[in-house]
Amino acid sequence: MSMSTTWDDLVTTALLGTDRRPASPGALLDEAALRTVQRRAALLPDAPRPLPEAAPEDVRPPLPEAARRRLALLLAERAAGPGGSGRRGGGPDLTELLPQWLAAANDHGYRAPADLLPGLLDAARARSDLRPGALALGGPRALWLARLNPQWRYALRDAPASRATPAVTDTGEGVEQLWQEGLFAERVALLTSLRRRDPAAARELLATTWDRERAEDRLMFLDSLRDGLSLADEPFLEGALTDRGRTVRATAAELLSALPASALAARMAERAKACVALDRTAGRPTVVVEAPHECDAGMRRDGVVAKPPAGRGERSWWLGQLVEATPLGIWCERLGVAGAAEAVALPVADGWRPDLHAAWCRAAVRQEDAEWSRALLGPAASPPEPTGASWLDPAKLLSALPPAERAGWVAEFIAAHGLSEAFRLLGVCAVPWAEPLGRAVVDALDTAREAGGYPWSFSGVMGMAERCLDPDQADLLEALTVLPAGPGDGDAGHGAAGYWAEAYQRLIGTLRLRATMRRELTDGS
Structure with a gap:
């Protein structure tokens, strides 16, 4: 039997008998079993291909077992989607905790478990905000997988340059070959990684093919020069001011204007x-x-x-x-x-x-x-x-201030003007929020509660507080879950006070879960 043998050939051999066709009974049954699976899978026979090279080693320490289970749970929650488990009543929204968990795991220098890499890559494919953390945790094995699955090609472009994702190759010939022959995503990844390690070498590599690149590719490559931008890049950028692509010219001018000299x-x-x-x-x-x-x-x-x-x-x-x-x-x-x-x-x-x-x-x-x-x-x-x-865009201006000053300014703003105009400002503050900022947010929420408002009017801020308040503040918030005694409030759960109590209980529960997740990551340190 051979790869050219068809299902009809097998049927004919079985009917005529193996003594009249050159095949042994065992080989016939083996071939029939193989072809049956292929027919059910709607696959045509194909010549065998060489196996891919082995995945690279990742020498970083593995996750503690509790943290590993936590990651599996977070990925399963994300995969369930809107129709899955999602937020259950007063329970935490686990999908919103995944970015923070990834950042904490990477701070400890862990590597992702091999069996969870596909789920991690799928999660980062669906949510671009997860990509830096997911690819850092996935390390070189995530990139190895990404080269085998077209759906994960984004990883080759967005992978951070770090000890977890070393350069594609350390040889000059290998860099040149990949730059000349690689897929676009691979070339972007190479240029980005090289730029972080050796800005001049990355710029010189880009110059070798600049005139032959498509306008949209030139724009993407030019954007990689933001990392490590210096006056050494000025001659190249000055040349790009006469580029045939309008957006390329505009980006070159923007980069040059960021160099005051x-x-x-x-x-x-x-x-x-x-x-x-x-x-x-x-x-x-x-x-x-x-x-x-x-x-x-x-x-x-x-x-x-x-x-x-x-x-x-x-x-x-x-x-x-x-x-x-x-x-x-x-x-x-x-x-x-x-x-x-x-x-x-x-x-x-x-x-x-x-x-x-x-x-x-x-x-x-x-x-x-x-x-x-x-x-x-x-x-x-x-x-x-x-x-x-x-x-005036305060959120953008705040990004130029040191983190502590930024948090202090937003805390004063909330104390003076409340939360209605503060949502975007909170988004640029470092996590977890510094104590004055966290206190200002809680005080403003409590003021809204005492004024008779409802928590869903501040759902955006409440959701952000679940992710950004310091977990150590959980015990201090317990008093806010107690329903006041008074006319109409005897039946717990009725009225605005009951809704606020539920909202604070969910907030406290999320903060305690974050504290647990933090402990799980340190158990193996």
């Missing part, structure tokens, strides 16, 4: 200074603005987009792009002030303040300038801008 930043500064000045003739020093009257070829080459979005004036659009790309350090001298706070406090003539301050905000975020971010945010307890300040 770059030639592009200097060109933008000269243009911006020609538009913004200080007028001392009107009694009180006032910032005056004369926005550009045209978007010339030099501005377009440096990344200024000529056509504004709908509803936006051309001149204000051009001005914003110039100021956004200008190093913030030039403004104190230009405006004759000692620091960012004084510059922000200056009045701006002719209604240009929102445009100018919006551009300063974007520049502060891009340049990660804490002083300017602090000045533009202002005191947390101050009332919001009377116009609604659509140009």
